[in-house]
Amino acid sequence: MTPIREMFATLERAALLPYLTAGLPTPADSIDLFRAMVDAGADAFEVGIPYSDPLMDGPVIMRASEVALAAGTDATRAWAVLEQVAGLGKPTLAMTYANPVMQAGWEAYCRRLSGVGAAGIIIPDLPLEEAGPLLEAGIAAGVGVVLFVSPTTDPDRLRRVAQADPEFIYGVSDLGVTGERQAVSEHVVGLSARVRAVTEVPLVLGVGISTPEQVQAVRQLADGVIVGTALVRRVLEATNAQEAARALFDAVRDLRTALE
Amino acid sequence: MIPRRLDRPDEAGRFGEFGGRFAPETLMPALAELEREFESAWSDPDFRAELNRWLSSFVGRPTPLQEARRLSKQLGVRILLKREDLAHTGAHKINNAVGQALLAHRMGKPRVIAETGAGQHGVAAATAAAALGLECSVYMGVVDIERQALNVQRMELLGTEVVPVAAGAGTLKDAVSEAMRDWVRTVERTHYIIGSVVGPHPFPWMVRELQRVIGEECIDQLGGEMPDLVVASVGGGSNSMGIFYPFAGGEVELVGVEAAGEGIDSGRHGASISAGRPGVLHGTRTYLLQDADGQVQEAHSISAGLDYPGVGPEHAYFNDSGLATYDSASDLEALAAVDLLAHTEGIIPALESAHAIAWVSRNASRLAGKTVLLNLSGRGDKDLQTIAGRRQ
Numbered sequence: 224m225t226p227i228r229e230m231f232a233t234l235e236r237a238a239l240l241p242y243l244t245a246g247l248p249t250p251a252d253s254i255d256l257f258r259a260m261v262d263a264g265a266d267a268f269e270v271g272i273p274y275s276d277p278l279m280d281g282p283v284i285m286r287a288s289e290v291a292l293a294a295g296t297d298a299t300r301a302w303a304v305l306e307q308v309a310g311l312g313k314p315t316l317a318m319t320y321a322n323p324v325m326q327a328g329w330e331a332y333c334r335r336l337s338g339v340g341a342a343g344i345i346i347p348d349l350p351l352e353e354a355g356p357l358l359e360a361g362i363a364a365g366v367g368v369v370l371f372v373s374p375t376t377d378p379d380r381l382r383r384v385a386q387a388d389p390e391f392i393y394g395v396s397d398l399g400v401t402g403e404r405q406a407v408s409e410h411v412v413g414l415s416a417r418v419r420a421v422t423e424v425p426l427v428l429g430v431g432i433s434t435p436e437q438v439q440a441v442r443q444l445a446d447g448v449i450v451g452t453a454l455v456r457r458v459l460e461a462t463n464a465q466e467a468a469r470a471l472f473d474a475v476r477d478l479r480t481a482l483e
Numbered sequence: 484m485i486p487r488r489l490d491r492p493d494e495a496g497r498f499g500e501f502g503g504r505f506a507p508e509t510l511m512p513a514l515a516e517l518e519r520e521f522e523s524a525w526s527d528p529d530f531r532a533e534l535n536r537w538l539s540s541f542v543g544r545p546t547p548l549q550e551a552r553r554l555s556k557q558l559g560v561r562i563l564l565k566r567e568d569l570a571h572t573g574a575h576k577i578n579n580a581v582g583q584a585l586l587a588h589r590m591g592k593p594r595v596i597a598e599t600g601a602g603q604h605g606v607a608a609a610t611a612a613a614a615l616g617l618e619c620s621v622y623m624g625v626v627d628i629e630r631q632a633l634n635v636q637r638m639e640l641l642g643t644e645v646v647p648v649a650a651g652a653g654t655l656k657d658a659v660s661e662a663m664r665d666w667v668r669t670v671e672r673t674h675y676i677i678g679s680v681v682g683p684h685p686f687p688w689m690v691r692e693l694q695r696v697i698g699e700e701c702i703d704q705l706g707g708e709m710p711d712l713v714v715a716s717v718g719g720g721s722n723s724m725g726i727f728y729p730f731a732g733g734e735v736e737l738v739g740v741e742a743a744g745e746g747i748d749s750g751r752h753g754a755s756i757s758a759g760r761p762g763v764l765h766g767t768r769t770y771l772l773q774d775a776d777g778q779v780q781e782a783h784s785i786s787a788g789l790d791y792p793g794v795g796p797e798h799a800y801f802n803d804s805g806l807a808t809y810d811s812a813s814d815l816e817a818l819a820a821v822d823l824l825a826h827t828e829g830i831i832p833a834l835e836s837a838h839a840i841a842w843v844s845r846n847a848s849r850l851a852g853k854t855v856l857l858n859l860s861g862r863g864d865k866d867l868q869t870i871a872g873r874r875q
Contacts, residue, residue: 275651275778276764278660279507279667285650298776321505322763326777348505348766352495371508375670380512395509399668 226314226342227367227390230267231425236482237442239264240427241475242318242451243458244271244287245304246296252464253296254307259468260454261311264479269345269449270308272301272319279347281402283452286459298323302339309340316343316369316390321353329356333364343367343390351384358387369393369427372418374410385422392424394445397431402452404431407440415444435481442482450478486804488731492797496684497768499803501796504683506766510663513670518685520590525692530589537581541614542571544578544696548704551857553827558847561854563710564830565701565726567861574833574861575697575722576607580676582693584611587674594618594673598662600627600655600718601788601835602634603861604678609643611676619643622662624653627787634865652781655718655791659765679719680795683766687795694725701856702729712736712850715858716838717809718753718789720798722860731806739798740842742784743811753782755794756802756809769796785814785869786834788861816841818873821863833861834869 230238241260246253257268273291277284296304309315317336324332324346336344344366349357351370361368367390372381374395384392394415397408408431418426428441429449438448457474461467489498496502504514524530538544546569551562567575580597587595595617599605605621612619621638625647628635638645646665651657659681666675680687680694698713713730715723717739727737744752752758755770762771764779772780772792782792801807812820820840825831832840836859843855863870 275780276656276660278663278765281664282650292778320763322771322773322779323777325763325768326773326775347507348763350504350506350508350511352511353503353505373507373509373511375509375512377512395507398509398670400664 225367225390227267228425230314231446234266237445238266238447239475239479239482240267240269240447240449241265241454242269242271242449243454244273244284244291245301246273246291246294247287247458248290248464248467249294250296250300250304253304255464255468256458256471257308257311259472260475261313263472263475265313265475267314267316268308269316269318269451270305272317272323274320274323277320279400281400281452283456283459284401287455290459302335305341306339314342315340316345317341318345321346321349324357329360330363333360333366336366337364341366343369345369345393347371351387354387371395372414374398374414378417378421381417382421385424389424391446392418392426394418394426394428395430396428396441399431401430403433407432407437411441411444435477438478439481486732486806488728488806491688492684498797498800501761501769501799502684502687503768504766505763505768506683507667509667510670514683514685521586521685521689524586524589530585534582534585537585538578538696542577542581543569545700545704546570548701551828554824557827558844559852560843560847560850562843563854563856564859565697565856566859567697567722568830568832568836568859572603572606572610573864574603574607575694575725576604576678577610578696578725579678579690579693579721580604580607580611583674583676584615584617587617587676588615590674592672592674594669595676596620596622596662596665596673597676597678598622598655598658599678600658600790601786601833602627602631602638602865603788605645606634606637608676608678609638609641612643613641620646620665622646622648622658622665624648624655624658626653627655627658630869631787631865632868655787656779656782663765679721680724680797681719681765681767681793687767687797690721691724691728691797694721695728697722697725697858698727698729701726709735710856711853712738713856714738714740714839714842716740716789716835716860717794717798718742718791718835720795722858724795724797726858727801727807731801737807738842739807739809740838741809741811742786742789742838743813744783746813747811751783752811753784753789753791754811755792756798757811759792761799764793767796769793769799785817785873786838788833788835789838810842812838812841812845816845818870820844821870830859831863832859833863834866836860
């Protein structure tokens with residue numbers, strides 16, 4: 224069993240998967256922020272690789288990408304951060320976009336992920352129809368590939384996503400790009416039920432889930448919850464790395480408590 | 484082997500190895516629906532008749548094909564101008580905007596969105612939306628809002644909300660990204676009128692079908708004669724694909740002119756085919772300006788409409804299969820070409836179209852005695868501020 228699947232199988236509650244962009248506030252300080260989240264009870268990580276054109280991301284994560292790139296987080300430094308995060312002992316997934324992976328080559332990229340100890344990859348602009356080469360490369364390298372379903376995904380398509388046997392299904396809980404919302408989307412209950420009806424592939428909910436209250440509201444609906452923007456915002460608002468680490472510790476601890 | 488144009492991309496939306504549908508999951512059902520709806524509308528004689536009525540009575544088609552007598556004499560090349568600058572709103576963009584707005588109406592979507600660089604597509608979308616009673620929001624980079632202020636006023640007069648985009652370089656690439664983000668949020672009631680032959684399938688195919696009227700009219704207007712060469716500027720590539728497609732695969736040489744900006748060697752240009760390599764941007768695989776890590780680079784051009792680091796995937800296919808060739812012209816050459824056309828023909832061209840004129844002017848000796856069909860894709864009123872700024 225893969226480390227990610229094993230985590231879902233072992234935990235008796237939904238897992239907490241914090242998202243954070245690599246290289247914040249600088250490539251050198253980045254690992255301290257992830258370590259603070261481990262101390263606060265994070266179960267696994269989604270590490271955002273800074274990218275020039277993050278199409279599925281809202282203003283906060285877009286800004287984080289710009290800040291990280293401006294701080295010198297090129298591909299080499301992003302790989303180094305990813306390796307450090309994976310070294311913390313929690314299952315670690317890279318979140319990036321199709322172009323940088325395609326430029327490196329699907330197979331080479333997956334081999335490198337495996338080499339740095341990463342457990343999986345998430346590419347939001349690579350839908351099922353375009354994911355064939357990545358799925359093959361992931362199997363060959365022992366790297367789990369995540370596929371998405373959305374409130375707009377119809378049952379037939381959902382079945383095809385499940386049949387591709389992704390590492391987990393990323394359930395986009397609301398229409399729109401990443402970002403905080405006032406309340407949990409009305410779509411989320413139906414989305415979860417539709418996924419559960421057709422597959423046992425683990426379901427992780429993300430997009431528009433930010434607060435402990437919102438996490439509590441969805442914890443019965445999925446095997447895991449991704450919180451990104453709410454954490455990234457705290458890092459961008461902090462004046463230095465120590466302050467950011469403290470803010471992340473508090474936020475992740477509260478989110479974890481909401482899952483107990 | 485003689486290269487062949489494709490009637491439509493394959494089931495995966497590919498022209499050869501280019502194109503596809505690299506889109507967020509939320510949009511995938513909408514893209515599939517759009518493909519079905521466009522297919523059904525495009526084969527529906529009633530829809531085609533309605534579109535044709537709009538094109539003739541509202542857009543003013545057919546646009547004239549004009550002998551550029553004084554320019555031809557000066558360059559020693561016979562030049563025919565396809566006068567898309569005379570279409571309603573001043574550019575070819577309206578052909579596509581009216582077609583997609585009618586489609587949105589047919590699909591029951593009450594709202595449309597668009598991106599714009601030079602503002603011509605934004606104005607066209609705002610115009611079509613007003614005429615069909617659709618809500619409209621147009622995303623525009625802050626740099627372009629500054630250099631195309633006149634078009635911002637036009638859109639607002641037409642009742643459209645112009646949304647400034649400050650991300651990135653504040654130009655066309657960022658406007659497309661932001662329009663796509665809007666669409667991911669509002670897809671259930673919104674149609675995205677993309678302005679060029681770019682984006683995920685079916686957009687490149689659909690926009691080409693809506694723009695091929697340009698080349699088809701030329702063939703009618705030429706009355707059996709064939710030019711030696713067709714030339715057009717290429718940003719995303721809709722005016723060029725519109726005039727190229729009906730000629731492609733035949734005897735006529737096709738030349739697309741990209742923006743060389745401050746020179747290809749300066750790194751400040753918009754020449755994706757001439758200087759880029761294949762990658763994925765805005766849902767499609769195509770030639771792309773990017774660094775070694777696959778980060779997309781900013782394009783640079785005096786012409787906001789050519790200021791885009793990608794290009795339509797069918798152009799990438801045309802390039803690789805030899806159906807067309809691609810060259811470039813610089814900012815300075817485009818500025819000189821504006822003067823040239825203004826003084827010889829009494830026409831102020833858009834800076835975009837001026838790149839095609841500049842290419843003919845530079846290649847006049849090799850073209851001596853030949854007949855060149857040039858797509859004058861838009862008029863230059865919107866560029867007066869930019870042109871005046873460069874003269875100071």
